[in-house]
Amino acid sequence: MQNQYIKIFDTTLRDGEQSPGATLTSFEKLEIARMLASLGVDIIEAGFPAASPDDLEGVRKIAKEVGNSPSGGSDENDSLPVICGLARANKKDIDAAWEAVKHAAKPRIHTFLATSPIHMKFKLNMDSEEVVELVKEMVAYAKSYCDDIEFSPEDAGRSDPEFLYLVLGEAIKAGATTINIPDTVGYTIPEEFGALIAGIIEHTPGVENVVVSVHCHDDLGLATANTLAGIAAGAGQAEVTMNGIGERAGNTSLEEIVMAIRTRRKIFELETGIDTTLITRMSRMVSNYTGIPVQPNKAIVGANAFAHEAGIHQDGMLKNQMTYEIMQPDMVGQSHSRLVLGKHSGRHAFKAHLAEIGYQLNKEELERTFKRFKEVADRKKTITDADLEAIVADQISQPREIFSLDGLQVTCGTMGMPTATVRLNGPDGELHVHAAIGTGPVDAAFSAIDVIVKAPNILVEYSVNAITEGIDAIGEVSVRLQAENGSIPRRRSPQSNQAQARTFGGHGVDTDIIVASAKAYLAALNKLLVASGHYAELEEKTAESLQPAK
Ligand code: KIV
Ligand code: ZN
Numbered sequence: 001m002q003n004q005y006i007k008i009f010d011t012t013l014r015d016g017e018q019s020p021g022a023t024l025t026s027f028e029k030l031e032i033a034r035m036l037a038s039l040g041v042d043i044i045e046a047g048f049p050a051a052s053p054d055d056l057e058g059v060r061k062i063a064k065e066v067g068n069s070p071s072g073g074s075d076e077n078d079s080l081p082v083i084c085g086l087a088r089a090n091k092k093d094i095d096a097a098w099e100a101v102k103h104a105a106k107p108r109i110h111t112f113l114a115t116s117p118i119h120m121k122f123k124l125n126m127d128s129e130e131v132v133e134l135v136k137e138m139v140a141y142a143k144s145y146c147d148d149i150e151f152s153p154e155d156a157g158r159s160d161p162e163f164l165y166l167v168l169g170e171a172i173k174a175g176a177t178t179i180n181i182p183d184t185v186g187y188t189i190p191e192e193f194g195a196l197i198a199g200i201i202e203h204t205p206g207v208e209n210v211v212v213s214v215h216c217h218d219d220l221g222l223a224t225a226n227t228l229a230g231i232a233a234g235a236g237q238a239e240v241t242m243n244g245i246g247e248r249a250g251n252t253s254l255e256e257i258v259m260a261i262r263t264r265r266k267i268f269e270l271e272t273g274i275d276t277t278l279i280t281r282m283s284r285m286v287s288n289y290t291g292i293p294v295q296p297n298k299a300i301v302g303a304n305a306f307a308h309e310a311g312i313h314q315d316g317m318l319k320n321q322m323t324y325e326i327m328q329p330d331m332v333g334q335s336h337s338r339l340v341l342g343k344h345s346g347r348h349a350f351k352a353h354l355a356e357i358g359y360q361l362n363k364e365e366l367e368r369t370f371k372r373f374k375e376v377a378d379r380k381k382t383i384t385d386a387d388l389e390a391i392v393a394d395q396i397s398q399p400r401e402i403f404s405l406d407g408l409q410v411t412c413g414t415m416g417m418p419t420a421t422v423r424l425n426g427p428d429g430e431l432h433v434h435a436a437i438g439t440g441p442v443d444a445a446f447s448a449i450d451v452i453v454k455a456p457n458i459l460v461e462y463s464v465n466a467i468t469e470g471i472d473a474i475g476e477v478s479v480r481l482q483a484e485n486g487s488i489p490r491r492r493s494p495q496s497n498q499a500q501a502r503t504f505g506g507h508g509v510d511t512d513i514i515v516a517s518a519k520a521y522l523a524a525l526n527k528l529l530v531a532s533g534h535y536a537e538l539e540e541k542t543a544e545s546l547q548p549a550k
Pocket of ligand 2: 015182184215217
């Protein structure tokens with residue numbers, strides 16, 4: 001029997017970007033969207049265009065550049081992702097969503113309105129009749145622009161099922177083509193959520209003509225289980241984010257759903273269009289750009305997801321890999337343990353190896369990355385694929401460098417005051433040097449950078465992670481920071497309408513973790529400077545080569 005196809009709707013750029021601290025630049029959004037398209041997701045929810053003119057522009061860019069094939073041929077269009085924009089149930093939001101997505105070959109408007117008693121009473125201040133009327137009116141309004149309309153009854157997990165059948169039936173009558181069932185606050189348990197989906201499929205008028213979708217949040221750690229229960233009950237679309245990022249505890253993670261369906265194919269009898277070998281790279285890109293590290297024990301994409309520590313496990317693995325491994329690391333593009341290149345490797349071998357693992361760099365990027373590789377190889381005996389990926393990402397993915405690190409020297413230890421001297425390339429083309437003391441070498445380096453960059457901020461997170469094992473491992477640092485004194489306009493969440501402080505993430509890689517820290521801090525500061533409107537005239541650079549080779 002042929003497996004049924006389940007659509008993967010990725011909302012990393014919308015619900016994921018609503019995570020505290022996941023502010024992405026438009027360059028980063030475009031890069032992520034391109035990579036999502038290569039991964040094979042069916043629908044990209046590219047943002048919430050009514051949030052701000054910047055958000056609208058970001059979605060529009062994705063619609064134009066990722067939602068269209070260069071030739072415009074209909075065969076090529078078939079493989080393009082749908083580009084979707086979110087809108088609350090009002091005309092202004094729907095107008096903005098359409099403005100943003102209309103350039104895509106396959107545009108979608110996603111509108112939503114809450115249906116749970118608590119949301120209707122306290123958030124909307126509307127009764128159930130008024131909610132039904134507004135849904136009918138706004139779905140029809142969205143339909144006047146676009147054929148492909150998704151409607152979500154927000155907080156469906158706490159809504160009365162009978163009321164859902166009525167609202168969803170009216171949404172379908174008004175033109176919705178996908179009805180998405182969100183467990184907005186991550187409240188349900190799998191049996192309950194599965195039964196809710198089964199009930200909707202059984203009782204909603206017209207449901208046989210539309211796609212039923214599921215959208216779960218992870219407040220009780222049940223998002224993946226609930227999504228799978230919804231799929232088992234007949235949903236044809238799963239809404240997910242990379243690494244499970246999203247509001248509060250996050251959303252269902254793409255990698256968990258896709259690999260559960262693949263690994264337990266006989267149970268689900270489903271398939272997705274995802275190229276699973278790109279999952280690890282996609283996960284790193286999202287983590288690097290958002291500055292949100294992936295926990296080491298995270299299923300599928302965590303650093304330990306395929307590591308075997310206990311002697312008894314290692315022994316079993318040597319005899320037969322399947323003793324302790326239900327998936328092989330290369331299925332998700334993990335190739336940690338291959339020792340590949342050393343300091344004597346030439347440019348040719350370097351280029352050939354990069355091509356083999358999927359990177360086609362242009363001449364200038366190749367030169368820059370090769371130079372960096374040599375510097376790292378001088379300090380680290382062997383460079384693995386994971387090291388190489390980190391070097392490439394570090395060299396060609398920094399979105400806009402206003403200030404960049406030219407040199408750093410620290411003194412630290414127990415015998416004196418931790419002191420750092422930093423030398424930065426500035427936007428004026430000059431070198432800026434400053435020395436500062438701190439509670440430790442990282443604090444001293446950040447203080448010296450602060451004096452030069454002059455972007456007052458609050459550091460909200462700092463984390464260090466070793467990419468590969470061993471004393472000479474490459475260290476990866478993520479930082480997240482917020483502008484001090486509210487100098488950057490706050491941003492509203494589409495659901496709560498509450499203003500949230502914007503957080504900027506940065507990522508740096510080096511065998512020296514103080515250097516990696518300084519780079520990560522500068523990357524985050526550069527984003528803060530761009531968001532504050534300074535240096536807007538500097539050109540954004542694009543890095544097509546980050547995309548996997550076709
Ligand atoms: O969680 C939620 O309810 C949402 C809707 C906008 C679908 O993200
Ligand atoms: Zn959500």
